[in-house]
Amino acid sequence: MPMIPRSTDLHHMHGATFTPLASPRRGSQETSVWRVALAADAPATPHQVTREEIFVIEAGRVSVELGGERFEAGVGDVVVVPPATDFALAAIGGGLARALVCLPVGGQARLVDGTTFTPPWAE
Template sequence: MPVLAAPSAPTHELPGARFTALATPSRGSTDTSVWQVEIDPGAPATPHSVTREEVFVVLEGTARVRLGESEQLAGPGAAIVVPAGVPFALAATGPAPLRAVCLLPVGGQAQLPGGEPFTPPWAR
């Protein structure tokens, strides 16, 4: 199926964040998982790492990005490239929610500090 209609509502929610699966194996993609994430201002960042390179493209708002020991801001149009194995955290800064599209190769997993790798439900 070459065209996948966007879901009418987020497919997964966590406190302060909503995820909408756009192209994932459960929706018909085979090589790349794509989702939209919306993070509320003030929602705490969740430090984690990934087993494959992950890319975010900021659509709206401003992201506070921590990669390893480095911290930067990213605004609309910016691409955030998260290397595999590097501690990472993303938060909305400013008055508006952060909205971004995220891409992760199928099979890529997230890992919380001290935890086992897992596939986020919005990437399945």
């Protein structure tokens, strides 16, 4: 499908809102793309991914914990998360943060408790 209409399907998890843009369910075959909005002061959710995940920060500022390092990212910055690397992202500065996110189809999230799942916004 060369054009995918705007999604009204929202997913809420751990203080974040996910809006699917492109995914196999929505017509893409190789790459899932979504927008995530991180609520101000919502705690970060540590996890890993099974495939490389890319965040393009569109609004606000985020605190990033990635592979034992901690740094901040703002509008226009890109965060690249390698597979099987501990990772957490949270909005900072008292406001909402938003990012465009890309993950190859088939990528999964793995929570600290070992739960592995395909995010519904990436299916």
